Amino acid sequence: MIVNKNIKVIVSDLDGTLLNSNHTISDKTISVFQKLHLHNYVIIVATGRHHLDAMPILDSLGFPVYLVSSNGARIHAPDKKLLYSFDIKSDHIQSVLSIDIDPDITTVLFKEDIWFTNKYNKKLNDFQPEIRYRPELVNFNELEDYAGIKLLFTHENHSKLLAVRDRILEKHEGLFNHAFSLPFCLEFMDKSVDKSVAIANILELENFSFQETLVFGDGYNDENMLREAGIGVLMDNAPQSLKELLPQLEITTTNETDGVANYITNKIINSKLELQQ
Template identity: 30%
Template structure:
C-alpha cells in the first residue's frame, strides 16, 4: 500500500468541543502512523495553540499553522520551513474599521507571540491563544507593530460571520484571505493573499516528494475548502458547515465528538 499523508484540521474535526482528543483517537492514529502513513496537523491555530495535540499524538514531523502561512517542524530547524507574512498595513486598516466590522477583539499573530486589543478584555478566552492569562504586555497598540504578522485573528459579534468575511474581502479588494474557524467561537482569520491550507500542503508534498493523490484530508469549516478540494480524498465531518460539503469527496459517518476522524481512518487502514 502507498503510504499516505493524512491532513487533519483541529477545531471541529480532530478536537472535541472541550479541546481534547480521546484515548481511542490517539491510539488509532498512532497505529496508523506505525504503518508508515504520515499524520499532519493543518490548522488556523498558531503553533502555541496546537503543540499540545501535536505532542499528544506523538507526532514528530511537519505541522501547518495559521491556515497555511507557517509550515514547520516544531522546535526543529528544517530546510523545508515556509513562513509567509501578511502586510501589517492590513492590520492598521482593520483597526480603522473596528466598529464597522463588529469586532470584539483583534489579535496580531506571530510565530512565538501575539498582541491583542483589550476594549472587551472580558470576552477574550486565553486558551485560544495558548496562554493562561491575558496580560497588559499583550495589549495591541499600533506602536508595537513593527513586523508583518503571520495572521490576524478577529472575534466578531456579527450574526453571519461568512457574510462578514465576504464583505471584508471585498473591502480589501480581495487582497487578503478571510476565513472562519471551526468550533463554537465567532472567529475570522486573515491570511496573506493566496495562502491557505492547500497552498501549504502543496509545498509540503513537494518537499516529501508525494503526489496529491497520496493526500487524505479532513475538515469541517470554510477554511478547509481549498484543502479538501486539493486532496486526493477529502472528508467533511458529519458536523461540517454546509458551505464545505460541495468541496468534499465524502462525509464522515461520525462527528468530531464521536471520534469521526479515527473511526474513518480505522475503516480505511486497520
C-alpha cells in the same frame, strides 16, 4: 475493502476535527494515529491555530508530525524546525485596523510569540488548556510594527463578522486570503497563504501528490485542501452549508465521537489487516 491503496499521507484539521470539545485528542484517536505512524504514513496536521498553541496538543500523539499552522502561514517539520514562514505586511494590517470596526468585535493580531488584542476574550483563551503564549491588551492605533501572521475577528453574531469581512475586502481587493475557521472566527492571512498551498509544499518534500492524501476537515478554511485531496472527508459536525458546497465528499461521524479515528480504523487499518490475511 481498502478505501484506496495509494493513500500515503493523512491530513487532519484540529478544532472540530481531531479535537473534541475539551480541545484534546482522545485516547482512541491517539491509538489510531500511532498505528498509522507504525505503518509509515506521513501525518500532517493543518490548523488555523498558532504553532505555539498547536504544538503542545500534538505532543500528546507521542510521535512527531508535520504542522501547518495559522492556516498555512507557518510550516514546521516533525522535528519542529521552521520550514516556511509568511507574514502579512505591516502597512496592510495597519490599513485594515484603520477601518471603523464594531467595538463589540474582538480583534486579534497574531505575531510570532505573542498576540495583541483590543479586549480580553474568555472563549478564545479557553481554546488553550495551558496558555503557552499570552495575549497583550493594546491600543491598535499606537503600534509601531503591525506585521503579523494573521488577523482574527471574533463575535457570536455571525452577521457582524460578515459585515467586517465585506468592508475589509471592499477596501483591500487582492491583498488577503480569508476564511471562517469557525462560525464565530473570521481570519485574514496574506493572499498567498492557504492550508492547501502549505500541504503541497510538504508533499513535494516527501515526493507525494495530493492524489495520495486522505484529508479530514470541518470548516471553510479546510475547503481547498478537501477539494485537492485524493479522498476528502467532512466531519458530520461541519456546517450544513459546507456540506452542500462539497457534496462529493464522504462524511464521517462527529469530532465528539472520534469521527477521524473511526474512518481510519474502518477504511485504512482494518482494510490493511484484511489484505494481509
